[in-house]
Amino acid sequence: MVAAICWAGLSAAPAHAAASCADLDRPTWHVVNPSTGSSLLTPWSQEADNAASYGWTEIEGTPFKASTGPADELVAVHRLYDRDTRDFQWQFAGSAAKESAEAAGYADQGVNFFASRSAIAGCTVAVSSLTKGGHHQYALPGEVAALVAQGWTQAGTTFHAAPSTPVVEPAPVPPPPPAGTDTTFSFAVMPDTQNEVGPTDQRMPARVSWLVDNKKALDLRWVLHSGDVHNWDTPDHAQFAAMSQRLEPLTAAGLPFVAAAGNHDTGAVCPGGSACPGADTSVTVRDTSTWNAYYPPSRMGLQGVFEAGHSENGWRTFAAGGVDWLVLNLELWPRTSVINWAKNVVATHPDHNVIVLTHSFLEGSGEVSTSNGGYGANSPATLWAALDDYPNVVMTFSGHVGQVANTSLTARDGHKVATFLEAMHAPTTNPVRIVTVDTAAGSIRTEVRSNFDRALPAGEQDVIRVYPYTATVTGMRWVR
Structure with a gap:
């Protein structure tokens, strides 16, 4: 609408x-x-x-x-x-x-x-x-x-x-869900996991096992990753092979998984974690050949993509809480052609509540970033300016910088858009954000927690930790 x-x-x-x-x-x-x-x-x-x-x-x-x-x-x-x-x-x-x-x-x-x-x-x-x-x-x-x-x-x-x-004109307030509708559900968002790529690192397996084991208790419907799954690529693609395997239990458990490609997931970053010397990073940041070999659109269940065979720009729909959802996965600092494609996806799904997933959107302070990183195309501010007049954009998730942040933006029709940052770059723990949506109350509650700490002695590493980042966003309005 x-x-x-x-x-x-x-x-x-x-x-x-x-x-x-x-x-x-x-x-x-x-x-x-x-x-x-x-x-x-x-x-x-x-x-x-x-x-x-x-x-x-x-x-x-x-x-x-x-x-x-x-x-x-x-x-x-x-x-x-x-x-x-x-x-x-x-x-x-x-x-x-x-x-x-x-x-x-x-x-x-x-x-x-x-x-x-x-x-x-x-x-x-x-x-x-x-x-x-x-x-x-x-x-x-x-x-x-x-x-x-x-x-x-x-x-x-x-x-x-x-x-x-x-x-x-203010968007009309949609009617309440039919009586008896289950209006609450959850999904998980992983932060930057680039520090977890070691061959013996157990943090991702522990995180995935916990999500699978608690799928029913948390009423988890899907899992997102806001980018930098890996640290860098190598000729043998060891990091991609390891992390890809560690994420497989999600699919086996029936938990859909959608991940954004961060700069460390592209050809822009070389061994050591810095930009590849002598390369044009504005070109190499679009090299996602290894990414798409391990995370093709089919693995993420994408129903539409910007470019055939590429998952870094794609979308898939869900139904939960009595309303329809669309996860819009976008490349880092997107090209203008990608932004125009994204606008068309949003416009042609007016009855779906859109969740934008991209590696860079908020700064660590919670402000929308105005930087394209010096080698991307458009800044997050440009992306927001392109999407802020659509009444069905309701959330964004990103990583890249800072620790954890959340804020709210006001779209042109006055509705609230909840924006979340989870970068963390945790050195020893395995944090994950749990997002609980109540479509009847118009609220989103988030909690960041981990269940493993490799800094502890063997036998004591399986420990639940809740970070002081719990937040509740109220006054949300959904399209139906």
């Missing part, structure tokens, strides 16, 4: 403008350099991510939509840059303002996007330019007053574009 939307305060567009309105479809990123206040506007998310290395570190999201090609009533907007002041301007082609900027030392970097010179009733808002200390910042009408109060001077409207965030 896609949420209905309406454009607040905008009148109906005349017929002759309809094509132009439809062409204003490219979300445009706004990134600010905090030391100068200078804006960077770009329709390319990867450029927004990369801008951090040049000082533009404050990502303000995608406040408007422009066009990346010409259309009726839309005009080319050029980006100009002053190398001395490290400041950008945006001006229409052939305008006096563009000529003035070039005379002042700004170099024309070419067409950045296409927008309208004037308002198009029903689909555009004004994007204004403000100046302070020789720098330019760009803002929508509701942002101008606050910038003026900070000492910025309004230079006037530069162009008109479509607002990226329409007013979204």
Whole structure:
């Protein structure tokens, strides 16, 4: 069920403008350099991510939509840059303002996007330019007053574009489950297990045995792994062979298993645990040949994949607690084509509650990461911006950094999305997160525990430990 939307305060567009309105479809990123206040506007998310290395570190999201090609009533907007002041301007082609900027030392970097010179009733808002200390910042009408109060001077409207965030009507509250429905169940999420790959390490076997033995008591329905199952690959694939075998009892016990591929599960990491020397990690991070040899889509029961024979981008559905679920498994720092595929999966399963599983999403602090690791494609923030307007995305799980964290995000229609981090990188224990969902109460309770500690003397290693990371998320809303 896609949420209905309406454009607040905008009148109906005349017929002759309809094509132009439809062409204003490219979300445009706004990134600010905090030391100068200078804006960077770009329709390319990867450029927004990369801008951090040049000082533009404050990502303000995608406040408007422009066009990346010409259309009726839309005009080319050029980006100009002053190398001395490290400041950008945006001006229409052939305008006096563009000529003035070039005379002042700004170099024309070419067409950045296409927008309208004037308002198009029903689909555009004004994007204004403000100046302070020789720098330019760009803002929508509701942002101008606050910038003026900070000492910025309004230079006037530069162009008109479509607002990226329409007013979204709250998603309807779904009816309660039928009387007598079992509304509670659990699933497990394993953290980074890259330290457990030794040939005699018993932590994964002990964890798997405990989950299998307690399948009925915990009402476990499936098991997830948020990535870095292994530490690195070798010519004999010893780590993959060992961990793959240790995970087999899950399948034998009828516990579905879905794992995300972390950076250590790809060709980007070489023996020792560091990036392979002399390699282009943006290419090798997509080398999942060994991963897919041991964890093909069929082993995870995936019902759809982005690329045939590859499990790092795939999905499978479940039914539990009286509602339908979809686990969406995504590659680390996903490519734009993968994000577009993921959006289509979510959109075509409107009655499934979507759980996003990917190796990097939250930072250790619990904030959504804005980094692509320096060699990935898009950041988790970009992924979230692509998924936050779907009413059926309800949870995310990730690892990679930090220890354990959980927080909640608010989607555009106002519903809560519970986000969890479990990296741990435990040196001696074998932690696992148990997630208990109550669809009637709208709650998620999680507990991190282990049942083995190799640091203890032989005969005393089988010890239950509950970590101080228990959390309960309330106010969840499910689609039905």
